[in-house]
Amino acid sequence: xxxxxHPRTRIARxxxxxxxxxxxxDLNLWYGKFQALFEVDLQIKSGIVTALIGPSGCGKSTxxxxxxxxxxxxxxxxxxxxxxxxxxxxxxxxASRIQVRxxxxxxxxxxxxxxxxxxxxxxxxxxxxxxxxxxxxEEDALVESALREVLLWDRVKDRLHQKATTLSLEEQQKLCxxxxxxxxxxxxxxxxxxxxxxxxxxxxxxxxxxxxRGNYSILIVTHNMAQARRASDECVFMLMGRVVEHSAxxxxxxxxxxxxTSDYIEGRFG
Amino acid sequence: xxxxxPMFVATPLEKRNHTIQQLxxxxxxxxALLLVVPALLILGVLVVEGAPxxxxxxxVDPPRSNGAAGGIGLPLLGTLWLTAGALLLALPLGxxxxxxxxxxxxxxxLTRTINVAIVNLAGVPSIVHALFGVGAFVHFLHFGxxxxxxxxxxxxxxxxxxxxxxRESLQAVPKxxxxxxxxxxxxxxxxxxxxxxxxxGSGILTGLILCVxxxxxxxxxxxxxxxxxxxxxxxxSVFDKTMALSLHLFNVSTQLTDVPHHLPFSVALVLIIVVLxxxxxxxxxxxxxxxxxxx
Numbered sequence: 283x284x285x286x287x288h289p290r291t292r293i294a295r296x297x298x299x300x301x302x303x304x305x306x307x308d309l310n311l312w313y314g315k316f317q318a319l320f321e322v323d324l325q326i327k328s329g330i331v332t333a334l335i336g337p338s339g340c341g342k343s344t345x346x347x348x349x350x351x352x353x354x355x356x357x358x359x360x361x362x363x364x365x366x367x368x369x370x371x372x373x374x375x376x377a378s379r380i381q382v383r384x385x386x387x388x389x390x391x392x393x394x395x396x397x398x399x400x401x402x403x404x405x406x407x408x409x410x411x412x413x414x415x416x417x418x419x420e421e422d423a424l425v426e427s428a429l430r431e432v433l434l435w436d437r438v439k440d441r442l443h444q445k446a447t448t449l450s451l452e453e454q455q456k457l458c459x460x461x462x463x464x465x466x467x468x469x470x471x472x473x474x475x476x477x478x479x480x481x482x483x484x485x486x487x488x489x490x491x492x493x494x495r496g497n498y499s500i501l502i503v504t505h506n507m508a509q510a511r512r513a514s515d516e517c518v519f520m521l522m523g524r525v526v527e528h529s530a531x532x533x534x535x536x537x538x539x540x541x542x543t544s545d546y547i548e549g550r551f552g
Numbered sequence: 553x554x555x556x557x558p559m560f561v562a563t564p565l566e567k568r569n570h571t572i573q574q575l576x577x578x579x580x581x582x583x584a585l586l587l588v589v590p591a592l593l594i595l596g597v598l599v600v601e602g603a604p605x606x607x608x609x610x611x612v613d614p615p616r617s618n619g620a621a622g623g624i625g626l627p628l629l630g631t632l633w634l635t636a637g638a639l640l641l642a643l644p645l646g647x648x649x650x651x652x653x654x655x656x657x658x659x660x661x662l663t664r665t666i667n668v669a670i671v672n673l674a675g676v677p678s679i680v681h682a683l684f685g686v687g688a689f690v691h692f693l694h695f696g697x698x699x700x701x702x703x704x705x706x707x708x709x710x711x712x713x714x715x716x717x718x719r720e721s722l723q724a725v726p727k728x729x730x731x732x733x734x735x736x737x738x739x740x741x742x743x744x745x746x747x748x749x750x751x752x753g754s755g756i757l758t759g760l761i762l763c764v765x766x767x768x769x770x771x772x773x774x775x776x777x778x779x780x781x782x783x784x785x786x787x788x789s790v791f792d793k794t795m796a797l798s799l800h801l802f803n804v805s806t807q808l809t810d811v812p813h814h815l816p817f818s819v820a821l822v823l824i825i826v827v828l829x830x831x832x833x834x835x836x837x838x839x840x841x842x843x844x845x846x847x
Contacts, residue, residue: 350735352731352734352735355734357658379737380737380739381737382737383734383735383736383737384736384737387735387736388735390728390731390732390735392728394726394728394729394731394732395732396729396732396733396747397729397747397750397751398747406733406736406738406746407736407737410736410737410738410742411737458732461736462736465736465737
């Protein structure tokens with residue numbers, strides 16, 4: 283376990299290469315009359331892991347859920363401002379939320395595989411976006427590459443027709459990541475993806491997230507300071523619906539700029 | 553050595569509380585057992601009095617002497633027609649309404665109106681449904697007095713149960729599944745079709761069971777809309793009138809005088825067996841569905 287308690291080696295990445303993964307501008311969000319986000323401005327770089335931290339109710343999940351428009355399901359949500367993914371406004375009138383969700387995958391707090399065979403889980407998203415059936419061989423290839431990418435292939439290749447709900451929680455969460463991959467997303471949103479897992483499984487999923495970095499831009503909400511510290515490149519600290527501080531993870535944990543940030547990461551409130 | 557004050561001995565207050573608790577428990581158990589008595593008595597009396605009259609020819613032969621003799625072939629057949637008709641109408645309509653209410657409807661005046669309508673529909677006495685059926689189906693839609701009109705009436709009557717049972721079962725599908733689908737870009741309908749419906753089959757079957765129970769047993773809604781006391785022919789189409797078990801039972805037990813003693817009991821026994829058999833099938837099916845379910 284020692285290897286997980288140290289910050290992972292960060293390969294220095296050139297700053298600002300290519301478009302920003304997510305760009306949030308002056309975002310305000312209300313649940314009914316309650317305002318949950320205030321004037322959020324945020325720039326999430328491509329190909330790195332960015333952690334959203336902050337106390338419960340600070341709006342980090344809300345912000346995350348705005349990025350693939352899943353919040354809209356609630357019906358009583360009002361949003362102003364702009365969110366761009368790869369330079370494109372996802373709330374533009376011509377933007378289809380189906381396409382947004384295809385580009386911006388989401389992993390939830392509790393693993394939520396569908397009550398279907400493992401194979402059908404992996405292909406679920408892909409089939410939604412492809413009219414007609416693909417050939418068996420094509421689907422097999424997709425399943426294998428997605429499961430290999432999440433380091434699950436060797437463990438489940440002989441039981442692809444078993445229900446996904448029979449897997450362990452760790453395997454379920456990895457499967458939930460795998461099923462996003464066949465639609466070739468660019469951004470992965472993760473809402474406390476390890477909070478339902480035990481320490482060993484947490485480490486395994488963190489490792490996986492770290493492996494996926496580079497190919498995908500990852501935005502992860504976490505309550506776990508140690509996790510934010512060891513498994514993210516940049517950190518965003520939120521409080522009461524506002525972004526307080528956004529900096530490289532080393533900087534935030536070594537030399538936070540704001541008083542609230544240092545109070546929170548040192549555990550003086552939370 | 554052991555003269556330490558006893559520590560864990562019950563106080564008088566505690567003893568009294570314990571006595572009261574025992575009393576209440578016995579009382580509640582007695583009341584619960586009381587419920588079993590009528591069920592057993594009904595079934596017992598029917599079996600004892602009615603079973604001797606049962607035979608294959610009783611089940612298939614047509615009634616003779618206005619129903620005072622012969623079998624119950626035609627009423628039995630008629631009941632199956634009426635029940636099947638009611639099911640075919642109520643199940644798709646009820647499931648569709650339940651899907652809308654559970655998956656699409658937001659909490660607004662329209663949804664509240666629909667919900668109030670369902671509750672009220674469930675509370676309408678069956679004789680009022682019968683009169684509605686006469687007005688709406690027999691006359692206004694010109695179905696005449698027919699199986700179709702009677703089935704429609706039964707369907708309207710059973711719709712609320714089907715809707716409520718189905719809606720409950722849809723709501724029981726975890727929200728996490730829906731979120732998983734939506735977050736992958738599934739539309740609501742794709743979510744319903746691929747994930748929600750396949751996992752709520754058992755609840756829909758519950759709706760079906762309740763629908764069958766009412767459709768088989770009700771007398772009032774069918775007696776003005778399609779069922780007759782006596783008819784010498786099996787129905788050929790849904791526009792025919794038909795005999796029905798429940799009405800036949802009413803007939804042989806209250807309208808005729810020279811009926812053999814066992815006859816009404818035998819008819820009632822068959823009526824109950826039909827309900828139990830249809831339900832049993834659905835319940836067995838539902839248990840298989842539930843056994844497969846795991847989350």
